[in-house]
Amino acid sequence: MIFKELIKIIIYGTLVVLFISVNALFLVWAERRVSARIQLRRGPIHVGWQGLLQTVADAVKLISKELVLPKEADRFLYILAPMLVFAPLLSAFLVLPLAQNVVIRDLNIGFLFIFSLTNITFIGIFIAGWSSNNKYALLGSMRAVAQNISYEIPLLLSTMGVVLLTGTLKMSELVPAQAKGWFLFTQPVAFLIFLCSSLAEANRAPFDIPEAESELVAGFHTEYSGMRFALFFLGEYTAIFISSAIAAALFLGGWQGPLLPGLVWFLIKTYGIIFIVMWIRWTFPRLRSDQLMALAWKVLIPLAMVNVFVTALVLELQKILA
Amino acid sequence: MSQSLQSYLVISSALFAIGVFGLLGRRNLVAVLISLELILNSASLNFLAFNKFSLPDKSLGQVFVIFIIALAAAEVCVALSLILLLYRKKDSINVEDAKELRG
Amino acid sequence: MIADIFFMGVALLTLLGALLAVSLKNVFYNALSLILSLFGVACLFIFLNSEFLAIIEIILYIGAIAIAIIFAIMLSSPMIQKKEEKPDVKKIARSFILAALFFWGLLQTLRRTVWPAANPEGDYSLGAIGKSLLSNQILPFETVSLVLLVAIIGALMLAEKKGTAR
Numbered sequence: 175m176i177f178k179e180l181i182k183i184i185i186y187g188t189l190v191v192l193f194i195s196v197n198a199l200f201l202v203w204a205e206r207r208v209s210a211r212i213q214l215r216r217g218p219i220h221v222g223w224q225g226l227l228q229t230v231a232d233a234v235k236l237i238s239k240e241l242v243l244p245k246e247a248d249r250f251l252y253i254l255a256p257m258l259v260f261a262p263l264l265s266a267f268l269v270l271p272l273a274q275n276v277v278i279r280d281l282n283i284g285f286l287f288i289f290s291l292t293n294i295t296f297i298g299i300f301i302a303g304w305s306s307n308n309k310y311a312l313l314g315s316m317r318a319v320a321q322n323i324s325y326e327i328p329l330l331l332s333t334m335g336v337v338l339l340t341g342t343l344k345m346s347e348l349v350p351a352q353a354k355g356w357f358l359f360t361q362p363v364a365f366l367i368f369l370c371s372s373l374a375e376a377n378r379a380p381f382d383i384p385e386a387e388s389e390l391v392a393g394f395h396t397e398y399s400g401m402r403f404a405l406f407f408l409g410e411y412t413a414i415f416i417s418s419a420i421a422a423a424l425f426l427g428g429w430q431g432p433l434l435p436g437l438v439w440f441l442i443k444t445y446g447i448i449f450i451v452m453w454i455r456w457t458f459p460r461l462r463s464d465q466l467m468a469l470a471w472k473v474l475i476p477l478a479m480v481n482v483f484v485t486a487l488v489l490e491l492q493k494i495l496a
Numbered sequence: 497m498s499q500s501l502q503s504y505l506v507i508s509s510a511l512f513a514i515g516v517f518g519l520l521g522r523r524n525l526v527a528v529l530i531s532l533e534l535i536l537n538s539a540s541l542n543f544l545a546f547n548k549f550s551l552p553d554k555s556l557g558q559v560f561v562i563f564i565i566a567l568a569a570a571e572v573c574v575a576l577s578l579i580l581l582l583y584r585k586k587d588s589i590n591v592e593d594a595k596e597l598r599g
Numbered sequence: 600m601i602a603d604i605f606f607m608g609v610a611l612l613t614l615l616g617a618l619l620a621v622s623l624k625n626v627f628y629n630a631l632s633l634i635l636s637l638f639g640v641a642c643l644f645i646f647l648n649s650e651f652l653a654i655i656e657i658i659l660y661i662g663a664i665a666i667a668i669i670f671a672i673m674l675s676s677p678m679i680q681k682k683e684e685k686p687d688v689k690k691i692a693r694s695f696i697l698a699a700l701f702f703w704g705l706l707q708t709l710r711r712t713v714w715p716a717a718n719p720e721g722d723y724s725l726g727a728i729g730k731s732l733l734s735n736q737i738l739p740f741e742t743v744s745l746v747l748l749v750a751i752i753g754a755l756m757l758a759e760k761k762g763t764a765r
Contacts, residue, residue, distance in 0.1 A: 293662030513702035518621030521694030554721035570750035577754040583675040
């Protein structure tokens with residue numbers, strides 16, 4: 175009995191890790207092609223069919239680089255940090271609703287589980303900056319952590335509107351509740367706030383001050399090379415995938431769709447949102463650190479609170495008038 | 497050790513004792529604050545243990561722990577600004593350097 | 600059986616984190632051990648059927664309070680390490696004896712009291728907490744929000760540098 179569970183755990187774990195690697199490979203290629211089209215150039219087209227193997231070539235190059243350990247750096251923390259950044263994102267796959275009745279663990283607290291684990295990612299980012307013993311890395315990590323904890327509040331508040339409409343946090347009940355109409359149309363403001371906040375949570379442009387390439391050398395992963403840098407990168411693309419998957423499940427109706435199987439619709443909607451995320455990256459200029467904070471505290475949080483208030487008001491009025 | 501009320505209470509007493517040791521024995525003010533957080537956590541653990549094993553209304557203990565966490569956040573907020581103020585004045589956060597009652 | 604093994608492991612992790620949090624010399628390591636201990640406490644909350652509180656503990660304690668403590672360590676530790684101070688053995692011995700006395704006293708009280716028993720099954724759901732917060736416990740709820748407001752304003756006023764424009 176226990177043996178069967180253990181086998182299941184190993185199989186699921188391997189599948190998840192394989193999926194993350196393939197996903198990151200695909201997304202890096204997609205990003206380079208999308209940015210190339212937006213900037214009127216071609217992008218990678220030589221390595222493999224349509225340039226799909228370009229990322230494999232990059233990965234081989236990264237793995238073959240020397241793993242440098244800076245002299246004054248704190249050794250244990252320096253090695254621990256990339257693992258802390260990447261590991262919680264693996265367990266976020268436990269609650270994604272892939273198809274009808276296919277959720278690996280249908281927790282009572284649903285998507286809040288993922289948002290709580292991303293806090294451990296922030297601790298990892300902070301440790302990465304601190305242990306590198308490098309002032310650019312430290313500055314980058316402090317800004318990253320401040321940005322992340324500020325944007326977590328509108329992220330959670332914007333999902334509260336959806337929770338009010340369905341009365342449950344479970345992922346397996348939030349998706350079928352959209353059978354009559356996607357929450358994108360009943361909660362448009364919440365969708366925009368969610369998209370904005372998840373961009374900021376993943377440290378992605380236009381909110382990518384922490385890893386700003388032209389400002390802080392490379393932010394908190396300045397001193398990392400080779401496989402450790404690859405772990406940070408994998409972490410970022412996985413975070414984007416998970417945020418888009420939650421947005422698809424909460425606002426776009428998850429796996430529901432006419433002809434194709436549920437899993438295919440889920441992936442189509444997720445990658446659609448990822449395409450929008452990449453589009454945004456290459457369209458808007460980067461926000462300055464104080465503009466970023468002002469946006470979170472002065473604009474997004476009041477908007478999200480007003481959204482929750484209006485949703486609750488409309489629900490109560492419906493109950494009274496019915 | 498099986499999960500019973502006794503085992504949870506022993507764990508929270510151990511956390512409390514470790515927190516008291518840190519509170520009284522450390523010289524760095526931030527370390528004292530960290531020990532204080534351990535003490536508050538042991539109290540929350542206590543509340544939830546009694547909530548599961550001795551209370552018929554299961555939401556009461558959880559509500560109380562929510563209050564504990566909120567109040568801990570408020571207290572850390574004020575304590576950290578006091579620490580920063582002390583650091584600005586005296587350039588050290590050693591408990592021994594803050595013995596005067598003026599300023 | 601398996602649950603008991605996990606329970607013991609999590610409890611040991613929590614206590615290990617707490618011990619490291621009060622004994623290591625470097626304050627930054629203390630904060631990281633505190634995070635480990637808080638994570639162990641959150642897992643213990645899950646054993647006690649309160650998953651929502653475990654998530655809240657991770658989001659608030661680890662994600663906000665511990666990060667605020669780490670920020671304070673960064674802002675208040677000198678860039679150049681001053682000379683090493685030798686540990687004050689008398690102070691540590693005094694506090695150890697006091698802590699051991701507390702622990703022993705609590706253990707004795709635990710063993711001798713007969714605690715009232717109730718059914719461990721019940722309504723632990725988030726809906727019950729919400730209803731309770733807004734009906735029975737509304738007075739402490741509003742008071743806590745007032746306390747939070749006062750704390751934020753107080754902290755901002757205390758930490759303001761002299762000469763900033765009002």
